[in-house]
Amino acid sequence: MPENRAAYLMGEKVRPLAVKPGPYTPPGPNQILVRVAAVAVNPIEYIKQDLGGLLYGWVKCPHVLGSDVAGTVVEVGGSEEATGRFRPGDRVVGQALGSEKKFNNSTMGAFQHYVLLQTNMVSPIPDGLSFEKAAVLPLALSTASCGLFQRDQLALRHPVAIADTAADDKKAEKETLIIWGGSTSVGCNAIQLACAAGYEIVTTCSPRNFDLVKSLGAAAAFDYRDANAAVSEIVQFCKNKKVVGALSMGGDAGRGCVEVLRQLPKGGGSCRFLSRVSYATPENKDAGLPARIWCMLSFSVWLWVKSVRHGIRSNVVVGTTLEGNEVSKAIYEDFLPRALASGQFVAAPQPEIVGKGLEFVQTALDTLRKGVSAKKLVVEI
Known part of the structure; x- marks a missing residue:
């Protein structure tokens, strides 16, 4: 079984994130397991780190944060939805939901090597789109x-x-x-x-x-x-x-x-x-x-x-609520795959690579906290 590593928030208002081993968890129904190639950071993640239990109060530390994921499918859960759309080896982009109250599960947080994603929040990406560029999409798109x-x-x-x-x-x-x-x-x-x-x-x-x-x-x-x-x-x-x-x-x-x-x-x-x-x-x-x-x-x-x-x-607007309604299918299944493949839809804004490795996630969060314009901070994993 592959070894997983993750960047954990160890406690309320604790910095920096701690990179250490994490569980490797097979996917359940309507899930895929993705080997992460790149993640992007969002304000909600440094705000959670700053405010502690005042945001996502149901989250118990240690916890893996992160929403924006691009990588390769490793395993597919046992459901028609999962097996019908994805195969091991597929290149994908998706939104991780580990901090959402409905899931509240570190195995579904983006900042790790292997992450579980809900299939209705994932789209295949064309070969010409790099993982680093694709990673700017999920939370902003949703x-x-x-x-x-x-x-x-x-x-x-x-x-x-x-x-x-x-x-x-x-x-x-x-x-x-x-x-x-x-x-x-x-x-x-x-x-x-x-x-x-x-x-x-x-x-x-x-x-x-x-x-x-x-x-x-x-x-x-x-x-x-x-x-x-x-x-x-x-x-x-x-x-x-x-x-x-x-x-x-x-x-x-x-x-x-x-x-x-x-x-x-x-x-x-x-x-x-x-x-x-x-x-x-x-x-x-x-x-x-x-x-x-x-x-x-x-x-x-x-x-x-x-x-x-x-x-x-x-x-x-809460950028995760589409997971529970028809909009997730309209975007991640019906629109995005074909729009990316045809060039109708582009990954924007441009990524800025902060570094390679989970250790750079904290650097990216600290940089984002200072403010960026017309770009998104990305970490290669």
């Missing part, structure tokens, strides 16, 4: 998909792979979606998914990333750093258009989206719905718990007042 397509969120049409149908070039005017934070990991995925679903995208980012978001399909991009100007420009862009809602990424992005949505003309068929990927957070990343709580509460009150006055509805 989060964008939840916000765009779940029935309790924007509930948009599902994306369609070009290989399945011809593009609808005859449509006179596309409906418009607002994405605030288009160059973020979630934003890069959301732009591509919404374009594949037939929507026109207007987004925000810094000017140095305008070319990036437009290459992914955005029709227009505006500078988020001057929020008042961005709001005015987006409102003007959306004039006489049918807007299907907004998706916001970033600590204060929700405010900009609300200001746009409230100015949409009533009776024009536009939807005043905001899917919020991020909570409001203090600008100081080292702010203590009281400051974080105050920031979230003050934004919540502001949002409630605006919602009541202007008829705006909103919901917070």
